[in-house]
Amino acid sequence: MTQIMFEKFNVPAMYVAIQAVLSLYASGRTTGIVLDSGDGVSYTVPVYEEKLGYIALDYEQELETSKTSSSVDKSYELPNGNVITIGDERFRCSEVLFQPSMIGMEEQGIHEIIYNSIMKCDVGSNHVDRNHFDLKKELYGNIVLSGGSTMLFHGIAHRMSKEICALAPCSMKIKVVAPPERKYSVWIGGSILASLSTFQQMWITKVEYDESGPSIVHRKCF
Template sequence: TYTLPDENVVTVGSERFRCPEVLFQPSLIGHDVDGVHDQTFKSIMKCDVDIRRDLYGNIVLSGGTTMFPGMGERMTKEIQSLAPSTMKIKVVAPQERKFSVWIGGSILSSLSTFGNMWITKQEYE
């Protein structure tokens, strides 16, 4: 249970464990799509065979959703079950990954070459 500042009490049961499980099994909420591990595996397999080893060895978790306890270990286990048995899997889960997306965007926008990547609203539409 958790007491809110207004003194309402929130009780969270097994759903606190089921929420992150949806990332791996979207069918739990009725979505017929691949889990995050399957999407990662399929993305790597679509890449040139010469770089797959590097990709398997450098899977980086980023963003707040990856902050669930055990996310890195679970991702490693799931990818290992899909990848060739000879492949070394390394999932990187930095402590600051909650802010990694923002940090990456900040770094990108500070590059002198970034201005060349911009598009206008008209080009986007």
């Protein structure tokens, strides 16, 4: 991509940013773990330096309630004017994010992905265990949701908080952040980054590209 931008489009300078970092910038943070879910993929990245559907807080309890009560039922008018009633489908659809096995996928739920990402974080052998604990504490306290799929279902932040609390040590304070503009968090973070006075020192110039070639992107951006 670096080669295409400089040699085909003749841009004067460019920079490649990590989406998760930009999402953190958009939420006013520089440390945290980002769950980015959208465009057909969900992933987590630890970083340090409303429709009819919803997320059930307790899936099994909500499922039992739907069998004996119509409280979860909602009516929806189709474009052709027909009206349909939607019941437990409202939360069964989104439950796949937490239980992929429901559709035959042997994958972890998004809450387990976050937990395992945090547990795999290591500040290095030259740091004491206390710093390692503090890093995990920072990540548990800054879980940021990002991406269009996190906007589709009401209640995802509360459900995520509940699931992480069940997995994490009881001494950890869990905070899940779901910015209202999270569908565009990456774009907002990019705008913030580009507006910084120090950004000109970060980007790759055409002169630098001519001197070092495409590999310079690994040195200056990642």
